Amino acid sequence: xxxxxxxxxxYDGVTCGVKFENGTAVxxxxxxxxxxxxxYGYLSEAKSEEKPPQEEDAPKAPKPRKAAAKPSAK
Numbered sequence: 001x002x003x004x005x006x007x008x009x010x011y012d013g014v015t016c017g018v019k020f021e022n023g024t025a026v027x028x029x030x031x032x033x034x035x036x037x038x039x040y041g042y043l044s045e046a047k048s049e050e051k052p053p054q055e056e057d058a059p060k061a062p063k064p065r066k067a068a069a070k071p072s073a074k
Contacts (some may be wrong), residue, residue, distance in 0.1 A: 001026055001047040002033045006040075015040060 006015075009023040016035055018025045026047060027033050036042045 001028050002030075003045045003047050004033065004036050005043045005045070007042070015042075 004018070004020075004025045004027055006020060006023040011020050011023045013020055016032060018027055018032065018036065027036070033044055037044050
């Protein structure tokens with residue numbers, strides 16, 4: 001994925017089918033990135049592929065044990 005930035009940081013619009021907000025958009029297509037950079041003069045940055053930690057990755061605390069059932073008095 002690539003982050004594309006326009007020369008105008010306030011640009012909100014669509015260029016080549018890509019929606020820009022505050023002069024920034026994200027594209028996955030390498031050919032589209034080339035068109036935006038070469039034909040329109042936009043800047044391109046590689047977006048970090050680092051994923052935020054998920055609950056599954058975090059160590060889980062052991063579940064508290066239930067107390068043993070008390071025998072009922074008859």
